[in-house]
Amino acid sequence: MTTKIGVITFPGSLDERDAQRAARMAGAEAVALWHGEHDLKGVDAIVLPGGFSYGDYLRAGAIAAVSPIMSEVIDAANKGMPVLGICNGFQMLAEAHLLPGGLIRNAHQQFIRRDQALRVENANTAWTNEFSAGDEIIIPLKNGDGGFIADDETLKRVEGEGQVAFRYIGVNPNGSLNDIAGLTNERGNVVGLMPHPEHAIEAGFGPDTSEAMRSGVDGLRFFTSALKALQSV
DSSP: OOOEEEEEEOTTBOSHHHHHHHHHHHTOEEEEEETTOOOOTTOSEEEEOOBOGGGGOSSTTTTGGGSHHHHHHHHHHHTTOOEEEETHHHHHHHHTTSSSSEEEOOTTSSOEEEEEEEEEOOOOSTTTTTSOTTOEEEEEEEESSOEEEOOHHHHHHHHHTTOEEEEEOSOOSSOOGGGEEEEEOTTSSEEEESSOGGGSSSTTTSOOOSSSTTOOOTTHHHHHHHHHHHHTO
């Protein structure tokens, strides 16, 4: 049976089609989900895509976090379903308290886009098991509200319990504390990150690497990791 990965569209989503294509490239069936419904359509995993849901009013991801479908996402995540939040999706996961901390305006107050180097810190999650801890990857980044913040106690906890999934290397593009680029929950089924793995899935269309221009395909392993995790259950 084909694994189904649902991708939710919110008003202002920009990258849901790219996430759907990434799911298909990994070998899954991509299922379009709508923010205003409560039906997850029998999917096995969920992606919250990048964009500017609800115009980023109040705070980025704040309104989306209380949209109708998110009650179903929260319930599914708490039961162990793999959930990936990309950029605006990461902000939603933080606002919905599925991941700790929060995301604020970039330290330099400007939108940034770049091919970003990351180090994989936790390779034991549903979305990172095709990596090894310490792997250095290149994933496109584009955000204006990507600065990760947390109080001292939360920061010590996520560091001590291995919840940092990815860390910026080379440069910290947005002022995130401890260079944190992505997190996982304690169970390892929920992952959020600011860079966009769905834009690094096919040679010739991905980020530049030391090997060649647009050769980066590191993002595909996020989606094949989800399939591997689901098949091992």
